[in-house]
Amino acid sequence: MKxxxxxxxxxxxLVPFILLFALYVQFHGDFGPGGGFQAGVIIAAAxxxxxxxxxxxxxxxxVPDWLVEAMVAAGVLLYLGVGLAGILxxxxxxxxxxxxxxxxxGQHRGIFWVEAGVAxxxxxxxxxxxYMFAARARDK
Amino acid sequence: MMLVTxxxxxxxxxxxxxxxxxxxxxxxxxxxxxxxxxxxxxMTEAAVGAGVSTVLLLGALHLCRTEEAKHAxxxxxxxxxxxxxxxxxxxxxxxxxxxxDPQAPIHQHVAARYLNDGPKETGVPNVVxxxxxxxxxxxxxxxxxxxxxxxxxxxxxxxxxRQRSEGDR
Numbered sequence: 001m002k003x004x005x006x007x008x009x010x011x012x013x014l015v016p017f018i019l020l021f022a023l024y025v026q027f028h029g030d031f032g033p034g035g036g037f038q039a040g041v042i043i044a045a046a047x048x049x050x051x052x053x054x055x056x057x058x059x060x061x062x063v064p065d066w067l068v069e070a071m072v073a074a075g076v077l078l079y080l081g082v083g084l085a086g087i088l089x090x091x092x093x094x095x096x097x098x099x100x101x102x103x104x105x106g107q108h109r110g111i112f113w114v115e116a117g118v119a120x121x122x123x124x125x126x127x128x129x130x131y132m133f134a135a136r137a138r139d140k
Numbered sequence: 141m142m143l144v145t146x147x148x149x150x151x152x153x154x155x156x157x158x159x160x161x162x163x164x165x166x167x168x169x170x171x172x173x174x175x176x177x178x179x180x181x182x183m184t185e186a187a188v189g190a191g192v193s194t195v196l197l198l199g200a201l202h203l204c205r206t207e208e209a210k211h212a213x214x215x216x217x218x219x220x221x222x223x224x225x226x227x228x229x230x231x232x233x234x235x236x237x238x239x240x241d242p243q244a245p246i247h248q249h250v251a252a253r254y255l256n257d258g259p260k261e262t263g264v265p266n267v268v269x270x271x272x273x274x275x276x277x278x279x280x281x282x283x284x285x286x287x288x289x290x291x292x293x294x295x296x297x298x299x300x301x302r303q304r305s306e307g308d309r
Contacts, residue, residue, distance in 0.1 A: 025183070033179035033180045033182075033183055033268070034180065034183060035180065035268075035269050035272065037184060038180070038183045038184055038187060041184070041187040041188050041191070041192055042187055044192060045187060045191045045192055048192065048195055052195070069295075072288060072291050072292065073288070075284065075288070076284055076285060076288045079280075079281055079284050080281070083277075083281070094277040094278060094281065096274060096277075107274055110274070110277075111269065111270070111274055114277065114280065115269075117284065118280065118283075118284050121284050121287055121288055121291075122284075122287055124291065125287050125288065125290065125291030125294075126192050128291055128294065128295060129196060129291065129294050130192075130195065130196060130199065132294055132295065132298040132299070133196060133199035133200060133203075133298075134199055136203060136298065
C-alpha cells in the first residue's frame with residue numbers, strides 16, 4: 001500500500017494525533033476513562049497502522065526491534081521498581097503513601113509510574129507480537 | 141445486531157469474513173459496555189478486540205489458506221457440550237441478584253469504601269484507576285507480568301521456529 005497517495009497522506013496526518021490521543025488517555029486516566037493498558041494498546045496500534053501503510057521495514061527503522069524488546073522488560077521493571085521504592089522509603093511493597101510529601105501526592109506519584117510501566121509493557125508486547133507475525137509473512 | 145453477527149459468523153466458511161465479523165462483534169460489544177457505563181472496559185475492547193487482534197488475525201491468515209477446512213464428521217459432541225454449558229450458565233444467572241440492585245453482596249463489601257474514601261485517600265477522581273493501580277496494585281502487577289510472560293512466550297516460540305527452518309534449508 002506504499003504507492004497510494006491518499007493513504008500515505010492520511011496516515012501521515014493521523015499517526016501524530018493517534019499518539020497524542022494515547023498520551024491523553026495515559027495521563028488523563030486519573031480523571032477520565034483510560035489508563036496504562038489502553039494507552040499502550042493505542043500506541044501499538046499507531047505503529048501497526050504506520051507499518052501497514054508504509055511497510056514493515058520502514059516501521060522497524062522508526063521503532064527498532066531492540067527498543068521494542070527493551071520496552072517489554074522495562075515496563076515490568078518500572079512497576080517492580082515502584083514497589084521497591086516504597087520499601088526503600090520505609091513503607092510496604094507497592095505502598096504509595098510514602099512516595100510523596102503528603103499521602104495523596106504519594107498516591108498520585110505511585111499511580112502515575114505504575115500506569116507508565118503498564119503502558120510501556122503492553123505496547124511493547126503488542127508491537128513485538130505484530131512484528132513476529134508480519135516478519136513471518138514476509139519471509140514466505 | 142450482535143445475534144445476527146454471531147449467526148453469520150458461525151455459518152461463514154471464509155476465514156477473512158470471519159475475522160472482519162469478529163471485529164464488528166467487538167465494536168458492538170464495546171457499544172454495549174458503554175451503555176453499561178463501563179467506559180474503561182469499552183475502550184480496551186475497542187482497541188484490543190477490534191483493532192490489534194484483528195490485525196494479528198489477518199497477519200496469521202496471511203500464513204494459511206483463507207477457506208476453513210471441512211469437518212471430518214458433524215461436530216455433535218462439541219455442540220452438545222456448548223449447549224449444556226450455556227444452559228448451566230443461563231441457569232446460574234437466576235441465582236444472581238438483579239442488575240444494579242444496591243443490596244447485592246458485591247455492593248455491601250469493599251465497593252462502598254472504595255467509592256466513599258477512594259477520592260479522599262488517593263486524590264484520584266476516576267475510581268476505576270484508583271482501584272486498579274492503588275487498592276489492587278498487586279493484581280495489576282500480576283496482570284502486567286502475565287502480559288510480559290505472554291509476550292516473551294510468543295518471542296521464544298516464533299523465533300526458535302524461524303531458526304530451525306533456516307537450519308533445514
